[in-house]
Amino acid sequence: MLRAACILALLLAGCSKGPEADLQYIQQARSAAAEWALVNEQASQGKLTDTYVASMHQWLRDEIRSSSMTLTDPDTRYGLEIHALLQQPDDAVPEELRAHADKLKQFEDDLESA
């Protein structure tokens, strides 16, 4: 029974492609954008050390870059949105980063309801 369940799971996992397969990368990029906004917001209030902020910027940017590179089609609207997010400077205004996160969330919701 376990073997049958595993085979079924593998088949189901193997079936997803295109935007559906991209969904998790859009989610990752959205989450990283939202976290980037949170980090910049807290940093602007003097609650974080400079070293931590620089380090988080690097890891979050890596995460977004990795999501962008794993997309099946980078020229989709969400691909371009992630690309635009990557163009933001490290110390971008939190509201602007949140706007990118919101747009990506909208793509997520559309794909999930499709």
Place this chain on the structure above:
Amino acid sequence: MNPLELTLGIMTAVGGFVDISELVFAAKAGSQFGYALIWVFALATVGIIVFSEMSGRVAAVAKQPVFNLMRHRLGLKLGLLTLAASVVSTLITCAAEIGGVALILNYLTGAPYVLMAIAMTGFFIASIWVLPFKWIERTYGLLGLFMIIFATALVAINPPWSQFAGGFVPQVPKGLSTKELLTFGYFTVAIISAVMFPYEVYFYSSGGIEEQWGPKDMLTNRLTSIIGMGLGSTLAIAILANSAQLFGPANVDPEIPGSAALQAAIPFGKWGLILALLGMFFAVAGAAIETCMANAYSIAQFFGWIWGRHKKPWEAPRFTLTWLVLLMLSLVIVLTGVDVMVLVEFAVLFSILVLPLTYLPLLLLAGDKKYMGEHVNGLFANALGWLYFAVITAAAVAALPLFILTSGGNG
């Protein structure tokens, strides 16, 4: 009883509960499902208390660590299979902890990740080589208590306490889509696995033998299990609840360990951040040592070698060589550049598959009057033991399909 004797439990728990996997899983669980997964932590905490108390009792009375039992109770072939699976899972976990420590040092100092991974491996080798077992557990167990900042942060952000309390009631949130239900299922299984990591009982029972526990230490064993694991669980639940309050509404699904530190920075500023990072550093460093030692204990006990840190390194040469090689192998895994979070996901998956085989021999021996005499499992301990055995077996069966269907909880 000397309160410092509780440090074995504190190190086991802080390094077991609040290791790198917990920092991420608890935070992700909170951001995605609010307080709805708190009951899984509570359920699994009772499970790890039951089995760690049992393993400590068996170590004290029958003088048998877990892997001795495994070979005798499961037979050579199944025992060897369990050993192999367990060594792989614990090795991956150890690599994830080393990567995690390097990441945390990167957040603290800005020093390069790879350099920190190499330096910390050297530091761990020196720690295990030089420090007596008692000092290893005291240093990492007590300094890991900086993690209490996460519980303090929860009080400071003052969440809706009625909703928080409601999280302790077993539940599946209403209105979830099929995909979200599967993800909820995956998180349930992953939390059980991460809380009940087999290496915790390998380390704990071997630690009891290192400390030469006997039947007179039953109270120490019971208190250590309950207080140590209870403390670890409280901290993990605090991380989950902070995340439900701070990350969920902000659309953040924390993917990197550094995110957790924000939970203390938001209410307390820079000092909160630094204390959180220090707590995470010592807890994850403790977990790295714990996983490496647990693996070396397992191998040495299975093959009947002389083992233990109560002996000088050269008095137990094969044991010493084993932990040295295991630490170096873990470092090599980190140096391949594999993502720490990928390591965490695989460690959790492998562990749940090994769990039933780890706990079955323990359960059988703790219930055997011939070995345990008057300290044999009572009706209550036996009932709880078998109940949890059923829970982890069900979780082990569900783990792989859920992992594949949800891409490791990523939807």
